[in-house]
Amino acid sequence: MIDLVEVSREYQRGTDHVKALDRVSLHVERGRFAALMGPSGSGKSTLLHILAGLDRPSSGRVVVAGRDLGGLSDDQLAKFRSTHVGFVFQFFNLIPVLDARGNVELPLLLTSLSKAQRREQAETALRVVGLAERASHAPNQLSGGEQQRVAIARAIVSDPEIIVADEPTGDLDAANAVEILSLLRELRQDFGKTVVMVTHDQRGAEYVDEIHQLDKGVLLDAHSSASAEGAS
Amino acid sequence: MKFLPFIWRNLLRNKLRALLTAGAIALAIALVCLLRTMPDGLNLMLEYFTSNTRISVHAEAGLVYPMPYAYLGKVRSVPGVEAASTWTWFGGVFRQEDGVSFPSFATEPETVGTVFEDWEVPKEDLEAFRRTRNGALVGEMTLEKYGWKRGDLVTLEGEVIPLALEFRIVGVIPNIPHFMLQREYIDQAFRSLDPQGLSWTGMIWARVDDAARVEPAMAEIDALFQNSEVETASETEKSYMKNFFGMLEGLVVVILVVTALVALCIVFIAANTASMSVRERFQELAILKAIGFNRRLLFGTLIAESTVLALLGGILGAALALGLTSVAREATEGLDNTLRPLASFVVTQAILVQGVFLALVVGMLSGVVPSLGATRRSVAETLREVF
Ligand SMILES: Nc1ncnc2c1ncn2[C@@H]1O[C@H](COP(=O)(O)OP(=O)(O)O)[C@@H](O)[C@H]1O
Ligand SMILES: [Mg+2]
Numbered sequence: 059m060i061d062l063v064e065v066s067r068e069y070q071r072g073t074d075h076v077k078a079l080d081r082v083s084l085h086v087e088r089g090r091f092a093a094l095m096g097p098s099g100s101g102k103s104t105l106l107h108i109l110a111g112l113d114r115p116s117s118g119r120v121v122v123a124g125r126d127l128g129g130l131s132d133d134q135l136a137k138f139r140s141t142h143v144g145f146v147f148q149f150f151n152l153i154p155v156l157d158a159r160g161n162v163e164l165p166l167l168l169t170s171l172s173k174a175q176r177r178e179q180a181e182t183a184l185r186v187v188g189l190a191e192r193a194s195h196a197p198n199q200l201s202g203g204e205q206q207r208v209a210i211a212r213a214i215v216s217d218p219e220i221i222v223a224d225e226p227t228g229d230l231d232a233a234n235a236v237e238i239l240s241l242l243r244e245l246r247q248d249f250g251k252t253v254v255m256v257t258h259d260q261r262g263a264e265y266v267d268e269i270h271q272l273d274k275g276v277l278l279d280a281h282s283s284a285s286a287e288g289a290s
Numbered sequence: 291m292k293f294l295p296f297i298w299r300n301l302l303r304n305k306l307r308a309l310l311t312a313g314a315i316a317l318a319i320a321l322v323c324l325l326r327t328m329p330d331g332l333n334l335m336l337e338y339f340t341s342n343t344r345i346s347v348h349a350e351a352g353l354v355y356p357m358p359y360a361y362l363g364k365v366r367s368v369p370g371v372e373a374a375s376t377w378t379w380f381g382g383v384f385r386q387e388d389g390v391s392f393p394s395f396a397t398e399p400e401t402v403g404t405v406f407e408d409w410e411v412p413k414e415d416l417e418a419f420r421r422t423r424n425g426a427l428v429g430e431m432t433l434e435k436y437g438w439k440r441g442d443l444v445t446l447e448g449e450v451i452p453l454a455l456e457f458r459i460v461g462v463i464p465n466i467p468h469f470m471l472q473r474e475y476i477d478q479a480f481r482s483l484d485p486q487g488l489s490w491t492g493m494i495w496a497r498v499d500d501a502a503r504v505e506p507a508m509a510e511i512d513a514l515f516q517n518s519e520v521e522t523a524s525e526t527e528k529s530y531m532k533n534f535f536g537m538l539e540g541l542v543v544v545i546l547v548v549t550a551l552v553a554l555c556i557v558f559i560a561a562n563t564a565s566m567s568v569r570e571r572f573q574e575l576a577i578l579k580a581i582g583f584n585r586r587l588l589f590g591t592l593i594a595e596s597t598v599l600a601l602l603g604g605i606l607g608a609a610l611a612l613g614l615t616s617v618a619r620e621a622t623e624g625l626d627n628t629l630r631p632l633a634s635f636v637v638t639q640a641i642l643v644q645g646v647f648l649a650l651v652v653g654m655l656s657g658v659v660p661s662l663g664a665t666r667r668s669v670a671e672t673l674r675e676v677f
Contacts, residue, residue, distance in 0.1 A: 103673075112580055113670035133584045140582020147673070153574050155299040165581050167292055212581075 059219065059252045060086040060109050065118030067104050067275075078104040079115070080275040086268070088219070091246040091253045093262055096272035102256040103224055105272065109254065110143045110222045111135045123219050140168045144213025146223035151209035152197040158184060158208045159193040165216045183211040187241060203234030210241055214249070221245060223255040227262070239265040297594050304567065308599060311563040315603025315649060316610060318556040323611035323637050323645040325549045329542045331635035342526060343501050344405065345508055347494040350523040356490035357520045362398075365494050368510050370503035373404035376491035380476065381449030382469055384436065390449060392432040394469035396476045396488070399425070405497045415461025423475050425460040431467040433459070451488075453479050553648055556600075560656035564596040568660040575664050576672035585665040592664060596657030597650060604649020608642045 067079040078101045086092045094102045107113035108120060111127050120127040123142045130138060139145075144165075152161045162180040171179065184190045187207040197205055206226055213221050223242065227235035243265045245251040255262065263269060271278040301308055347365060349355035365374045375397045382394035403416040411427060419425045428438065438444060440459055446469070447454045457471060477488040496511070498504050508524035515522045568575070578588060619633045 104670075107670045107673070110580075112673070113668070133586075136579070136582050136584035138582075139580065145577075145580045147577070147580075151577065153577070155303045156296070160296075160299070164296075164578070167296070168582050168587075173292070 059088040061121040063119040065115045068116045082277045090267045093266040093269045094256045100272040101275040144218045144221045146209045146226045148225040148228045162212045183215040187211045221253045312603040316607035319604045319607025320610040326641045327635040334634040344527045345496045350521040370507045372497045372499045373401040374496040375401045375405045377493045378491045382446030392467040396473040418460035426457040427461040427470040429463045429466040429468045564657045565660035568664045579669040589665045592661035593657040597653035600649045600653025604646045608645040612637045
């Protein structure tokens with residue numbers, strides 16, 4: 059599902075080069091729940107953005123869902139994201155002027171679905187995350203955990219194969235974090251999604267199938283998570 | 291179209307700001323619409339006051355120099371001249387303390403109705419004026435000022451012709467202050483002072499049957515009196531106001547410049563709003579990009595936002611201008627005659643369309659720079675700054 063070969067990403071900062079990613083090769087199978095872990099500044103977000111088609115590598119090959127992203131124009135990348143990838147970020151996930159349903163419906167505006175179909179699909183997604191009865195609440199009327207669940211509903215509403223999440227639990231208390239982690243796990247379990255999550259959260263390790271450690275832009279050997287091994 | 295609710299929500303994100311901006315645009319568009327009525331309005335006003343087939347004949351030396359009264363007959367015989375009347379300044383004073391507070395002229399009652407057709411004096415009044423030797427046609431403005439009405443007897447004391455005479459008001463001239471008397475009556479009375487009677491006149495007004503014959507008729511009249519004791523100068527009533535016209539052209543240029551500046555000003559107001567509203571949601575825009583909104587779409591929704599706002603302001607402003615001029619027209623209709631020309635300023639459909647269109651352009655222009663800035667930023671970079 060996700061295949062990165064010798065991917066590097068350099069940033070120019072003044073006169074010096076920052077190597078955010080150094081010849082990273084990453085492989086994630088379809089239907090797996092993968093975690094990217096590592097210290098702050100190790101390149102996790104950069105890697106996530108590249109495999110989700112939000113950013114382009116300085117060199118290397120990125121093939122996701124059967125597409126070589128290097129060959130796509132900006133507009134084609136946007137189209138790729140809207141059909142294949144769902145996003146969950148740490149904060150500011152939701153558009154404050156839209157209610158939960160409106161937020162979840164957003165990606166569907168890019169499709170040819172009718173208004174009724176959009177609404178129905180958004181409500182289904184909200185049901186999956188357990189917030190069907192909160193559909194007409196504005197983001198500021200929802201708790202942090204609920205907001206993240208709405209973000210997850212939005213990420214799955216157009217039924218993409220891949221869900222990427224950048225520190226989705228970073229801003230949450232323990233109980234809410236656990237809820238979000240189980241929800242992501244469910245997406246993989248019940249819907250066969252491929253999920254890639256950046257996390258600091260040691261608890262996260264218990265929910266994922268595999269962990270990829272990054273350090274200073276270099277990918278250390280991947281190892282399967284203990285709990286995942288027990289589970290599968 | 292399906293993005294419209296989304297655009298609308300974004301617009302209402304800061305209601306006060308949207309309201310203030312729309313209000314500023316509305317006022318500016320109203321101002322532009324009103325300014326746009328001025329060039330046509332001023333012209334119309336001038337037309338209202340003048341007639342293009344009326345010639346004024348006076349002594350070449352100036353208006354205060356008299357011409358022999360016999361000139362009237364000669365002017366009447368010029369081809370194309372339909373009718374002609376003299377005006378001889380009587381200088382009537384009603385109350386000594388007011389001095390000359392309205393113009394009073396002696397004229398020929400048979401022709402005054404034809405020469406000053408545009409005065410729209412009722413037929414019966416003209417007829418009564420002809421029949422009544424001491425009759426007077428009195429302008430509405432003067433009637434109102436002194437509270438006179440038809441049938442009243444009014445005594446005026448002439449400043450130029452030193453006689454105190456009693457006149458009976460037999461008719462009304464709408465909208466002007468003039469007090470018109472029978473020349474015959476003055477002439478007779480004047481014989482007590484001078485057996486020659488009124489042998490002069492200050493001005494002759496001639497009505498020409500066709501606007502195309504005005505120029506030849508004027509040339510012929512002036513030729514008639516060349517080398518005679520008093521030479522004449524003829525002018526159309528409009529050219530009589532030529533100076534005013536010259537001023538008018540300058541005024542129109544000023545008006546157009548001010549209009550352009552006002553338009554520019556609202557572009558800045560709207561652009562300020564657009565850039566504020568874009569700046570405060572870079573992170574949201576980044577989310578939208580991540581979700582798959584491409585640049586064109588994002589740019590489109592942002593531009594649509596500023597355009598909708600400006601358009602609403604524009605429609606409001608155009609309606610305001612229309613309302614103001616309609617109210618002005620209604621208020622002045624028949625009420626206060628000096629204000630009547632205000633009715634000349636009409637917000638036409640074309641002006642309304644132009645106003646709304648201007649708002650549309652303003653909205654699009656004002657959105658371009660901030661929207662471009664927002665859509666050009668790379669997603670990953672924006673996300674980095676925020677997350
Ligand atoms: N746009 C950028 N300009 C310069 N340096 C950047 C930029 N984006 C990321 N970096 C650098 O790349 C490295 C990796 O960043 P990031 O992927 O955000 O790390 P993480 O998500 O693991 O904390 C950091 O040293 C960061 O400072
Ligand atoms: Mg990060």
